[in-house]
Amino acid sequence: MTDPRRVTVISTVLNEGEAIRRLLDSLVAQTRRPDEVVIVDGGSRDNTVAVIETYAERLPLRVLVEPGANISRGRNVAIAAATSEVIASVDAGVWLESGWLEKLTEPFESANLEPTHSPFAIRVSARSPQAVAGFFVPDPQTTFELAMGATVLPTLAEVNPATFLPSSRSVAFTKTAWAAAGGYPEWLDYCEDLIFDFRLQEVAGPFGWAPAAVAHFRPRGSLAAFYKQYYRYARGDGKADLWRKRHAIRYATYLAALPGLLALALLHSPAWLLALLAGAAVYCRTPYRRLRPHLAGLAPRARLAALLLVPVIRVVGDVAKMLGYPAGWLWRLRNWSRAEIHWRQEKSELRVS
Numbered sequence: 001m002t003d004p005r006r007v008t009v010i011s012t013v014l015n016e017g018e019a020i021r022r023l024l025d026s027l028v029a030q031t032r033r034p035d036e037v038v039i040v041d042g043g044s045r046d047n048t049v050a051v052i053e054t055y056a057e058r059l060p061l062r063v064l065v066e067p068g069a070n071i072s073r074g075r076n077v078a079i080a081a082a083t084s085e086v087i088a089s090v091d092a093g094v095w096l097e098s099g100w101l102e103k104l105t106e107p108f109e110s111a112n113l114e115p116t117h118s119p120f121a122i123r124v125s126a127r128s129p130q131a132v133a134g135f136f137v138p139d140p141q142t143t144f145e146l147a148m149g150a151t152v153l154p155t156l157a158e159v160n161p162a163t164f165l166p167s168s169r170s171v172a173f174t175k176t177a178w179a180a181a182g183g184y185p186e187w188l189d190y191c192e193d194l195i196f197d198f199r200l201q202e203v204a205g206p207f208g209w210a211p212a213a214v215a216h217f218r219p220r221g222s223l224a225a226f227y228k229q230y231y232r233y234a235r236g237d238g239k240a241d242l243w244r245k246r247h248a249i250r251y252a253t254y255l256a257a258l259p260g261l262l263a264l265a266l267l268h269s270p271a272w273l274l275a276l277l278a279g280a281a282v283y284c285r286t287p288y289r290r291l292r293p294h295l296a297g298l299a300p301r302a303r304l305a306a307l308l309l310v311p312v313i314r315v316v317g318d319v320a321k322m323l324g325y326p327a328g329w330l331w332r333l334r335n336w337s338r339a340e341i342h343w344r345q346e347k348s349e350l351r352v353s
Contacts, residue, residue, distance in 0.1 A: 006035035006084035012074030013092040014042040026095040032102035040074035043067030072184035091169035094217040104213035129208030130177040134170030139216035147309035148219035150291035161209035168193040170215040177204040191236030230320035238328020
């Protein structure tokens with residue numbers, strides 16, 4: 001039986017090496033210390049496990065090695081091994097503000113947690129959240145990373161707590177809700193946290209909101225790394241059948257609207273280029289608004305580079321998505337007989353009461 005008064009922080013790692021110290025140092029500095037830290041290593045070939053084990057005297061730490069485990073499998077193994085009812089999930093490549101765990105778990109403190117003899121560990125008051133969304137912000141180290149963060153990541157002011165789906169780099173939930181939701185989908189290598197979010201909402205209701213529980217992470221540092229990341233995200237969308245409308249709009253924009261406007265500008269009137277420029281301005285408006293507060297601190301050359309990088313990053317990301325999405329759907333069609341990929345049709349009979 002898990003203890004409803006304790007909190008376990010879980011994470012998965014692979015070939016993090018010395019970089020894992022950022023996360024571990026920030027866990028040591030938490031105002032609300034974790035009662036347990038469970039980290040699953042997916043089979044690192046470097047010194048990751050050795051580095052983590054040097055923190056054994058400063059953190060209540062357990063390291064489990066699961067060679068070949070993907071992120072979902074690693075998280076499920078860590079949560080299954082946890083001795084706490086409240087689970088806080090974080091990614092290896094982040095550092096946490098000192099109040100992260102305290103703010104993330106505050107909504108659970110007033111929960112009516114009662115031990116039961118049911119298949120799950122506790123019963124939780126229906127008025128208390130079973131999952132809490134934290135927030136995350138970019139931690140750019142270069143001009144490129146600054147432009148990247150502004151282009152792809154929302155600011156706190158843009159978030160609607162009622163519809164926000166948290167990344168598993170900053171989220172907490174009860175072990176009961178995790179079990180009822182069926183855990184993280186191990187058949188998915190990317191977008192797994194979105195499917196888990198949907199299932200959590202189904203079985204446990206809306207996420208609580210903890211905007212002060214902030215994790216910092218570095219955006220991708222090159223166009224090649226960004227392209228690879230977004231190709232994989234879109235491939236995951238295709239595998240899981242996510243965001244059909246969004247992807248359809250993107251294809252329509254690049255394969256129909258854009259060629260149409262160019263044809264009109266060449267064959268009819270250059271004035272049509274104004275419509276094209278207006279569309280590009282609207283498309284980049286939000287990233288430029290996010291970038292504006294940071295421009296004053298940049299040298300003129302870096303400021304110009306950041307401004308020019310925004311539309312480039314936009315286009316590269318869109319191309320990656322347009323190529324990754326059909327690759328994911330091809331995988332989905334080839335694996336159509338697998339029951340787990342039809343997750344929308346799987347309605348859990350379990351509910352957190």
